[in-house]
Amino acid sequence: xxxxxxxxxxxxxxxxxxxxxxxxxxxxxxxxxxxxxxxxxxxxxxxxxxxxxxxxxxxxxxxxxxxxxxxxxxxxxxxxxxxxxxxxxxxxxxxxxxxxxxxxxxxxxxxxxxxxxxxxxxxxxxxxxxxxxxxxxxxxxxxxxxxxxxxxxxxxxxxxxxxxxxxxxxxxxxxxxxxxxxxxxxxxxxxxxxxxxxxxxxxxxxxxxxxxxxxxxxxxxxxxxxxxxxxxxxxxxxxxxxxxxxxxxxxxxxxxx
Numbered sequence: 001x002x003x004x005x006x007x008x009x010x011x012x013x014x015x016x017x018x019x020x021x022x023x024x025x026x027x028x029x030x031x032x033x034x035x036x037x038x039x040x041x042x043x044x045x046x047x048x049x050x051x052x053x054x055x056x057x058x059x060x061x062x063x064x065x066x067x068x069x070x071x072x073x074x075x076x077x078x079x080x081x082x083x084x085x086x087x088x089x090x091x092x093x094x095x096x097x098x099x100x101x102x103x104x105x106x107x108x109x110x111x112x113x114x115x116x117x118x119x120x121x122x123x124x125x126x127x128x129x130x131x132x133x134x135x136x137x138x139x140x141x142x143x144x145x146x147x148x149x150x151x152x153x154x155x156x157x158x159x160x161x162x163x164x165x166x167x168x169x170x171x172x173x174x175x176x177x178x179x180x181x182x183x184x185x186x187x188x189x190x191x192x193x194x195x196x197x198x199x200x201x202x203x204x205x206x207x208x209x210x211x212x213x214x215x216x217x218x219x220x221x222x223x224x225x226x227x228x229x230x231x232x233x234x235x236x237x238x239x240x241x242x243x244x245x246x247x248x249x250x251x252x253x254x255x256x257x
Contacts, residue, residue, distance in 0.1 A: 041248030049240040094136035102128035155182035
């Protein structure tokens with residue numbers, strides 16, 4: 001879409017442009033403190049327990065994050081929430097609810113050159129809990145048939161981040177969070193007698209990557225705004241296949257310590 005192409009093009013421009021980077025001896029860390037993020041974007045879903053059809057719509061996103069550094073390592077913990085009752089396939093609507101609680105550990109791993117600028121790399125383990133609910137209601141002779149499925153993931157994975165200084169108050173940032181191993185529980189509509197299923201999910205049988213790329217501008221030393229493109233995927237292949245994809249344009253306000 002046009003807005004997505006414009007934002008990604010702007011990110012590439014500031015990363016690859018000829019503006020002078022900060023001196024290489026300046027220590028760079030990911031921004032720390034309290035961040036509040038809001039986003040809006042397109043959402044697509046195929047949950048084959050309920051239907052093999054594709055459902056799509058607009059799904060808003062709200063998140064809050066707290067991060068700190070202690071010496072050479074840091075951590076961040078956050079909560080994400082999204083919900084919409086207007087995810088549709090033609091005249092059939094379903095209500096989607098998603099919530100994520102995560103904690104990442106961040107360690108600097110080096111500095112590389114990216115488009116002629118210094119890129120500071122960070123890597124570390126990540127833990128998280130994700131809840132997904134799909135609640136579909138279909139009118140039937142004056143009543144509603146209710147089909148729903150839920151997924152709960154308790155996961156262990158990794159996170160990566162890159163920070164590219166562009167000017168004294170402007171920097172480009174990219175991040176990736178990926179589940180490598182998870183305990184998964186899939187609950188079905190008990191009216192249909194399906195019950196619940198659980199098991200260990202690997203990167204190949206079930207994962208939930210989140211990727212983000214954006215530009216941060218420091219209005220003040222302790223206050224910044226960040227515009228970004230955020231892609232979130234939930235894929236389960238162990239039971240009835242589930243695939244959901246959400247891409248958002250987000251705006252984040254951060255107060256730094």
